[in-house]
Amino acid sequence: MIQNYLEKIKNQYEVNCLRAVIYVRYSSDNQRVESIDAQIRLIKEWAKEHNIIISAIYADEAQTAKRDDRKQFQQMMSDSKRQNDWQLVLVHKLDRFARNRIDSAIYRSELRKNKKYLISTTEQFDDSPESSMMEAIIEAMAEYYSKNLSREVMKGLTENALKGKFCGGIPPLGYDIQDGRYVLNTFESQAVRLIYSRFLEGLSYSKIIIELNEKGYRTKRNALFTNNSLYEILRNERYTGTFVYNKIVSRDEFTGNRSRHKCKPESDIIRVENMIPAIISKTDFQKAQCIFNSRRRKYTNNAKETYLLSGKIRCGVCGGSYIGTRKFNGNGTKYIAYQCNIKRRSAKLRCDNDSISRDWIETIVLQAINDYVIQVNDKGIADIYEECIKKYNQDNSEAAGVIKKQIVEIDRQLDRISEVVSITSSSTMIEKLLAYEKQKEELNKQLRELKAKNNSIITIEELKALVVTAKKMLKEKSLPRVKELIDLIVKEIIINKDNVEIHLHFGVGVNKNILIEQRHMNKLCSSQ
Structure with missing residues (x-):
């Protein structure tokens, strides 16, 4: 039966000897590289018996056939479009090609369009109606086997999780795995404590990252820290000693993608208290979560006001950011101000620094910018450039x-x-x-x-052009242009208890650090 099918393909291509590529894979760390070697050996023996020449071998290691983003698999599909010196794709079994019926149908169809034929050396189907039916049955069985295996594996992992045993993957920074259980990595755990300590002190991600990298700390993959790596650490409940499993949603059934920020319902998540060594206290973890949650909250009325200094004002007491806020008193009088973001938290975590009038601080900053720009001359530009x-x-x-x-x-x-x-x-x-x-x-x-x-x-010429642009922005006084100008010149504004510091990027004839004393400050009552 298969011999007749091969002869038919030979006649179609008008060749005396068929050429083929081999595709092999093994699905996980539970199998070994020897599985691929065995597949290749058996396929080569079959090819020799049927006088087929092997042109290339594509092998995917530790790759599931439920997904189609296998590197070597995609390379083979790409080569099938461009290469005309081979006619067949040989696999040991059809489930090595795909365990998803939809993917199997799509890629088999694509191979046919590229004038290539898929052949299983153990199942050996031809193009007869009976073979088509048997192939469909086998593919359905392979998909059932895959899904059933996933369910059984999940049962075993769930039991391991309930016992606090390691369930695979890369352990979080601060932990190693010994005998299937989490143990502290002394050096890495110091980095985790440093991250939480600095975050609770109000330091920005960028400052924490600089300190970590300068002290020689690296991520679990031995890479430099990024905002995302800090976020993952600050959100990881395991550092409190709680074993957490089955929290992240599974891969999308169609795209194969997974978002690490999407969680399953609480009823599906496994949490076991005090099952692994704690690196930080539950109190510190909760404080960090409060900071995240407060940053997420957005008042719906913020969009009704314009805040030119958003992202520029920092609290001199706690290091948090100042944000725009609008309030009304009992008489309906409106107060628009900038307020420390940490001021909006619970009483235990609340910052006691004062709010400050939006109109006053923005007027002061714009006046400072005006003084700054007016005094810019050729010498000033040279100083800025230097x-x-x-x-x-x-x-x-x-x-x-x-x-x-x-x-x-x-x-x-x-x-x-x-x-x-x-x-x-x-x-x-x-x-x-x-x-x-x-x-x-x-x-x-x-x-x-x-x-x-x-x-x-x-260049100096480009810098001169920027100064001309800045003067034009001040003259026009349109809000978008003024905001752009503030971003260009103002480095940061620090609100202290007794004064306000305005730091410009460069000093030209005037001090780039401007101090507004308490008697000149126009504050709103901190209780408002």
């Missing part, structure tokens, strides 16, 4: 220093792993070696990008 270059070089030097330190550490790891590989040829060590090489390549790329930025720094 300071700009100095700051730019300093920032670049600091960033390059952090990257170079990490490259030195990676080189040390590469030397150590290379010695092990030369002795044992361990596949695990080789994978780590390749991962470090890739990371080093990415860091070198970042260094090259920093160097390239030196060629794109602003």
Whole structure:
């Protein structure tokens, strides 16, 4: 039966000998690389018996067939469009190709459009109606097997979770896995405590990241910290000693994508108290969540007012951001002000710094900008340019220093792993070696990008044009242009108990740090 089918394909292509590519895969860490070797060996034996020449081999390791974003699989499908020197795709079984009937039908159809044929060397179907029916039955059985296996695996993982055992994946920063259980990583746990401590002190993500990187801390994947990595750590309940499992929603059935910020219903989440070593207290964790939640809340009436200094004002007491707010007293009088965001929290966490009148602070800042721009002359522009270059070089030097330190550490790891590989040829060590090489390549790329930025720094002519633009903005006094001007000139505004500090990006003839004393401040009562 299969021999007749192969002869039919030969006649269609008018060739004496068919050529084929092999596609193999194994689905998870529970199987081994030897599974792929066995598949290749059996397929090659079958091909030899049927006088088929093998042109290429595509192999996906630890990849499920329920998804179609397998790298080698997609490479094979792409090559099938461009390459005309082979006619067949050989698989050991149809479930190696796909365990999803929809994907199977789509990609088999695509292969046919590219004049390629899929053949299972063990099931050996041809193009007869009976074979088509049997293929459909086998694909349905494969899909059932996959879904049933997922259900059974989930049962086992749930039992492990209830016992506080590791359920797979990469453990959070601060933990290692020994004998299937979470244990503290002393060095990493210090980084976690530092992150929570600085966050509760009111430091921004960028300042926390700089401190972490300067002290040599890295993420669990040995990369520099980012905003996302801090967010994941500050939202991870496991650091309180609570084992949490089955919290994140499953992959989308159609796209295969998963959002780490979408959670399952509380009834589906498994939580077991005091099952793993705690790194931070439950109190500190709850404080961090309160900060997140307060940042999420948005008053519906904020959009009814314009706040020119949004994102520029910081509290000198707690370090939090000042936000625009509108209130009415009992007589209906409206008060528009900037208020410390932490002031809106519960009594225990509330900041006691004062609110400040929107109109007053915006008038003061605009006057400072006006004084600043009026005094700008050619010498002032030269001073600004010199300071700009100095700051730019300093920032670049600091960033390059952090990257170079990490490259030195990676080189040390590469030397150590290379010695092990030369002795044992361990596949695990080789994978780590390749991962470090890739990371080093990415860091070198970042260094090259920093160097390239030196060629794109602003010129004096461009700076003069900016000053002309600034004067035009002040003259026009349109809100969008004024906001743009504030972003250009004002670095930050700090509201203290006794004064207001206005920090400009550059000083020209006037001090770039302006201090407004208490007697000149127009505050709103902090109780309002």
